[in-house]
Amino acid sequence: MADALLRVEGLTKRFGGVVASDNVGLDVAPGELHAIIGPNGAGKTTLIGQLTGEIVPDAGRIHFDGRDITALPVYDRSLTGLARSFQITSLFPNFTALQNVALAVQAHAGHSFHFWRDARSEAALREPARAALERVGIGHRADAVVARMSHGEHRQIELAMALATRPRMLLLDEPMAGLGPDESARMVRTLRELKRELTILLIEHDMEAVFALADRITVLVYGRVIASGDPAAIRANAEVRQAYLGEQEAVTHV
Numbered sequence: 001m002a003d004a005l006l007r008v009e010g011l012t013k014r015f016g017g018v019v020a021s022d023n024v025g026l027d028v029a030p031g032e033l034h035a036i037i038g039p040n041g042a043g044k045t046t047l048i049g050q051l052t053g054e055i056v057p058d059a060g061r062i063h064f065d066g067r068d069i070t071a072l073p074v075y076d077r078s079l080t081g082l083a084r085s086f087q088i089t090s091l092f093p094n095f096t097a098l099q100n101v102a103l104a105v106q107a108h109a110g111h112s113f114h115f116w117r118d119a120r121s122e123a124a125l126r127e128p129a130r131a132a133l134e135r136v137g138i139g140h141r142a143d144a145v146v147a148r149m150s151h152g153e154h155r156q157i158e159l160a161m162a163l164a165t166r167p168r169m170l171l172l173d174e175p176m177a178g179l180g181p182d183e184s185a186r187m188v189r190t191l192r193e194l195k196r197e198l199t200i201l202l203i204e205h206d207m208e209a210v211f212a213l214a215d216r217i218t219v220l221v222y223g224r225v226i227a228s229g230d231p232a233a234i235r236a237n238a239e240v241r242q243a244y245l246g247e248q249e250a251v252t253h254v
Contacts (some may be wrong), residue, residue: 004063005030005169005199006051006100011060013046013223020046021057022223028169033195035202035210038220040242044203046222048173051201052084053077063167078108081168085158085175093147097157100146102127104161132160136190152183159190169199176206188212211235219244 003072004027013021020043027150028034036044049055051062053074062070072080117138133139136156141149146157148152155175161219162170176184188209194200195213204210210217218228221243227234234240 003030004028005065006201009061011050012058013050013055019223021050024225026218028199028201030199032215033200033202033213035204035214035217036220037204037210037217037244042220043223044220045173048084048171048203051102051171066114078165082171083162083165083167084171085162085173091157092148094145096143096145097133097149098126098129098142100157101132101160101164102126105129105164108165128164132164135163135204136160137186152179152186155179155187156190167198169201172200172202174204176204176209179188184209200222
């Protein structure tokens with residue numbers, strides 16, 4: 001894909017005798033929501049870790065917007081426009097939603113952790129933080145203390161923290177994890193809105209959400225890409241059904 005925003009070539013990572021990424025190749029076009037699916041242990045989170053710089057690949061190259069970022073550290077990748085949300089939330093429970101997002105704004109700006117009091121009060125931090133919370137649908141909960149908020153709201157705050165860094169591309173690691181049906185539906189609506197503005201790489205086990213949102217899907221099994229294509233092609237792929245989708249009968253009804 002000549003106009004790929006993200007291009008991964010031959011990415012390989014081993015942990016002892018386990019090959020977590022096996023010569024992975026991947027292209028994500030600008031404006032695309034590209035989902036990565038696969039069974040547990042397929043190497044999905046390891047792939048995200050390499051894209052963000054938290055895990056160093058043994059081989060292969062990562063290009064973002066035409067630039068080789070393979071050797072860039074985490075912070076510098078964030079400055080290029082990559083933002084990640086995590087499978088497990090990591091928030092300050094005694095701070096409000098707004099204060100958590102304001103901290104993300106100031107951390108991205110490169111300030112030290114002497115910012116705690118400032119991040120609670122400065123308009124330059126609070127205004128973009130409040131805007132990010134509005135984008136994920138919980139602006140009305142900006143002043144709520146995180147410890148008193150639901151798990152679904154925690155996921156929305158984490159997404160707002162990623163958005164507050166003004167990314168060009170979101171890397172989302174199971175944003176629906178632990179959500180109930182209503183919360184999952186709300187997250188799907190939020191991501192559908194965000195895909196109008198941003199390129200998104202989504203790792204998700206919720207197949208109903210994946211098939212509702214994805215423009216293209218890549219399937220990983222034991223660290224290897226076995227298929228990549230639009231949702232209809234992935235649903236019809238015999239190898240994918242045997243390796244993964246056959247284990248999730250609900251997908252046949254999506």
